[in-house]
Amino acid sequence: MSEQLAIEMIDVTKIYPNGVVANRDVNFRVKKGEIHALMGENGAGKSTLMKILFGMEKPTHGEIYVNGDLVDLSSPHDAISKGVGMVHQHFMLVPSLTVAENIVLGMVPRKKGVFIDFKEAIKITQDYSRKYNLPVDPFAKVADIPVGMKQKVEILKALVRGAEILILDEPTAVLTTQETRELFIELKNLKEKGFTIIFISHKLNEIMEITDRMTILKDGKSVGIYETKDSTPESISRAMVGRDVVLGIEKEKSNPTDTILKVRNLNYVNAWNKQMLKNVSFSLRKGEILGVAGVEGNGQKELVDALFNFIEVDSGEIEFKGESILNLSQGQLRSRNISLVPEDRMLFGIAANASVKENIISDRSHYPKYNKGPLFNMSEINKDVNQLVDDFLINCSSLEQNVGMLSGGNIQKVVVAREFSSNPELIIADQPTRGIDVGATEFIRSKLIELSRSGAGVLLISADLNEVMELSDSLIIMSGGEIVAYFEDTKGLEDDEMGRFMLGIDRQEDSKIQEVCYE
Amino acid sequence: MSKRNSLLFNVVRSLAAIAIALIVATFLVFFSSTSTGFLEKLADTAEALEALLVRPFIKANGTFNSKAFLDVLASMIPIMFTGLATTVMFSANQFNLGSEGGIMLGAFIAALSAIYLPLPTIILPIVSILLGSLAAMLVLLIPATLKAKLNISEMVNSLMLNYIIMYLINFVLTSYVADRSKGQLVTHQIQKHAALPQLVGGGSKLSVGFIIGLIAVILVTIFMYRTRWGYNIRMIGKNQEFARYSGINVAFYIILAQAIGGILAGMGGAVEMLGRYNAYDWKALPGYGWTGITVAILANNNPAFVPFAAFFMSFLGKGTELMSTYSNVPNQLLNIIQAIIFLFFAANNFLSRYRQRLVVKSAEEEMASELGGK
Numbered sequence: 001m002s003e004q005l006a007i008e009m010i011d012v013t014k015i016y017p018n019g020v021v022a023n024r025d026v027n028f029r030v031k032k033g034e035i036h037a038l039m040g041e042n043g044a045g046k047s048t049l050m051k052i053l054f055g056m057e058k059p060t061h062g063e064i065y066v067n068g069d070l071v072d073l074s075s076p077h078d079a080i081s082k083g084v085g086m087v088h089q090h091f092m093l094v095p096s097l098t099v100a101e102n103i104v105l106g107m108v109p110r111k112k113g114v115f116i117d118f119k120e121a122i123k124i125t126q127d128y129s130r131k132y133n134l135p136v137d138p139f140a141k142v143a144d145i146p147v148g149m150k151q152k153v154e155i156l157k158a159l160v161r162g163a164e165i166l167i168l169d170e171p172t173a174v175l176t177t178q179e180t181r182e183l184f185i186e187l188k189n190l191k192e193k194g195f196t197i198i199f200i201s202h203k204l205n206e207i208m209e210i211t212d213r214m215t216i217l218k219d220g221k222s223v224g225i226y227e228t229k230d231s232t233p234e235s236i237s238r239a240m241v242g243r244d245v246v247l248g249i250e251k252e253k254s255n256p257t258d259t260i261l262k263v264r265n266l267n268y269v270n271a272w273n274k275q276m277l278k279n280v281s282f283s284l285r286k287g288e289i290l291g292v293a294g295v296e297g298n299g300q301k302e303l304v305d306a307l308f309n310f311i312e313v314d315s316g317e318i319e320f321k322g323e324s325i326l327n328l329s330q331g332q333l334r335s336r337n338i339s340l341v342p343e344d345r346m347l348f349g350i351a352a353n354a355s356v357k358e359n360i361i362s363d364r365s366h367y368p369k370y371n372k373g374p375l376f377n378m379s380e381i382n383k384d385v386n387q388l389v390d391d392f393l394i395n396c397s398s399l400e401q402n403v404g405m406l407s408g409g410n411i412q413k414v415v416v417a418r419e420f421s422s423n424p425e426l427i428i429a430d431q432p433t434r435g436i437d438v439g440a441t442e443f444i445r446s447k448l449i450e451l452s453r454s455g456a457g458v459l460l461i462s463a464d465l466n467e468v469m470e471l472s473d474s475l476i477i478m479s480g481g482e483i484v485a486y487f488e489d490t491k492g493l494e495d496d497e498m499g500r501f502m503l504g505i506d507r508q509e510d511s512k513i514q515e516v517c518y519e
Numbered sequence: 520m521s522k523r524n525s526l527l528f529n530v531v532r533s534l535a536a537i538a539i540a541l542i543v544a545t546f547l548v549f550f551s552s553t554s555t556g557f558l559e560k561l562a563d564t565a566e567a568l569e570a571l572l573v574r575p576f577i578k579a580n581g582t583f584n585s586k587a588f589l590d591v592l593a594s595m596i597p598i599m600f601t602g603l604a605t606t607v608m609f610s611a612n613q614f615n616l617g618s619e620g621g622i623m624l625g626a627f628i629a630a631l632s633a634i635y636l637p638l639p640t641i642i643l644p645i646v647s648i649l650l651g652s653l654a655a656m657l658v659l660l661i662p663a664t665l666k667a668k669l670n671i672s673e674m675v676n677s678l679m680l681n682y683i684i685m686y687l688i689n690f691v692l693t694s695y696v697a698d699r700s701k702g703q704l705v706t707h708q709i710q711k712h713a714a715l716p717q718l719v720g721g722g723s724k725l726s727v728g729f730i731i732g733l734i735a736v737i738l739v740t741i742f743m744y745r746t747r748w749g750y751n752i753r754m755i756g757k758n759q760e761f762a763r764y765s766g767i768n769v770a771f772y773i774i775l776a777q778a779i780g781g782i783l784a785g786m787g788g789a790v791e792m793l794g795r796y797n798a799y800d801w802k803a804l805p806g807y808g809w810t811g812i813t814v815a816i817l818a819n820n821n822p823a824f825v826p827f828a829a830f831f832m833s834f835l836g837k838g839t840e841l842m843s844t845y846s847n848v849p850n851q852l853l854n855i856i857q858a859i860i861f862l863f864f865a866a867n868n869f870l871s872r873y874r875q876r877l878v879v880k881s882a883e884e885e886m887a888s889e890l891g892g893k
Contacts, residue, residue: 015875015878015879015883017874017875017878060879308764329766329768330763330764330765330766331766331767331768332766333766334765334766335766340764342764347758347760347761348760348761348764349761349764350758350761351754351757351758351761351762352757352758353757353758354753354754354757354758358750358753358754361750362754362761362762362765362767363765363766365747365750365751366747370747371747374746375741375745375746376745376746376747376750378745402525
């Protein structure tokens, strides 16, 4: 071995107690002193792999070497003692204690072996803070400090405990642009001091800026290791989402008719005081697929949440067929024939412990044809569910099988079988094919086209360039919570061009963007 | 993991929990024996275990112990109702512990109604049971509504509510409805025609309440698995976010589940009162609500399994009672055995390695078949 490896994980497989295979024979190698990105879509297995490395989960099988030694990590304590530290996406700090107290928590300096030595705690904090150029206020209560400083406290916490290898789990997700810039300077600084950093993210621009190499995970498997300097955002996204798959979906030209959905001037500021939606306005017509492209975390999720009333927007208007649907309950939205394929299918799309049948009828158990007086009309329900299982090619052993036992692709087919079969007039499809196999992906995409051509309006939100380009009739691009571009026709659009809009480098004229707002 | 495998796992797990509890019980009996020699202690232990496990069915002379067995069935009545009540509430993921207070209030209100209402035969017991159910339902609506509207923990509220109910009943009993001619605190006698008919004679106390309980089991099972309301309750319990996203009115069903829990608990109290007692004299919480929680957990929240779980608990109760009569073992042992069984059932990770092996095996099979299929 020419170069020394800080971390080597060999053939790591993790099967969770619910049967989900999160990692399959993953190999992961990080050189000493590099910033190494771990990339992949949600659900690709990044977090699981890092939890294993930090001792929070035990691998089903596989070997882990830290600095060349085979280790058995059965708790974070073990990992820390081997010099591995982790900064979680959701901070693990005690809000009511001061910065210094948080930093020494669990390894408190003592006076005469009994009393807590606060002075020493502050001194430790100041020493490390100066040494690693991570300015924090040791006296401030954690509850009172900004998010950026909390992250510095987390990093210091790991450093004080002797971490030489730092895992940062989506560190920029909660940060503002300035805080991100600051963090990157600090990370480069740490790298120069010889630290090894594992950086989890799916933001292409950040990866390009800060990392030396990257490992890309897809469906729990490692796709490969790439040198950042030899990669382009396009080659990365191709590796991440498997863009080489040729779909060849034939779709006839759309023939849009009446406007069905009108969104005007939506604004939303989230709990971290970050503006996630900025004056978002667009219209959607019957018979067309409007794609929403963008790097994840640029307001797409909030847009969907606003449309389906999971969040309350600060201002703006949403009209469906000329009628305001702002703040209608999900039941009322569904009775107006609005469907949602949710981004997080395990949390919203299904109940994992319920059967295929129970999952398919969740939005329609009150239909008159499924009820005979107070009782369910089981034969009618079974007939329709059987039909849907056949139509949507759901591979299950019986209607009574628990959905959680199915593969990702089949779970998503259960979701779309329900959402596409309620005679929807508006379908919101949020990452409808994320993390599922090629067969199911193609199936779901062709269903979406079929539904739009028979008159439904489809709003397709996808981080998968391939998908939005192939499916959408017209396209908007979101960046920083705003719509930054509108294309009436997706034909002839170049990846590079789109990439520049997605990364917020370019922005169309306002008058051009406003063309997506018709009556 | 396939349905068959998870069923297999649950059966193995239940049997293992019971077996371990009995092994621990054996040791406890052995060491608490007052005999001196090892062999004598062993003989004592065998005798005690025989009393615990066999006596409720068979007398020492080898004939069927009908009296003990009828006692077992009779004491199933209240815990079937509280078990059902808990099942419905837990199915919606509502940890409402109010069936304890509910059953006490149901018994009290049914007693008052049976003492004072001038109603004819058949009508009087029916009205009394309905009033008892209604009262408990109204009371459980308090924590239910607070949870649904203001997201206040139903567990804490219902737990505290139990004591409010208990003291309120004691207050009313002492101040207004006690029979002053009696030496202890008890109401007047209920009207003769309010009592539920006994199924068998001989003072076994196995009343028609047992049949009502079984009917309730069937109705609740149908309700939970064959109606849209029960379905919605279960979906909320399985994944509340999913239920909300699907358009189910979560707040309404959270309240409904607890209202039904209240009705069942109150009905249990009323049936127990009219089937077993001549006058109301409970001054403390009767404990049936707590046992109902054990029953619901043993039954894995499936109402159809409630009678079996109730039988098991009732059988253990009788067994330990006989054990303390015929051997030198204290009947507090029941609580220890119960606690151990409860512990292993409630411990999610008990036998989790065995389960993980089953899961890994079927996941690997699936992966292999996926590869083969491509």
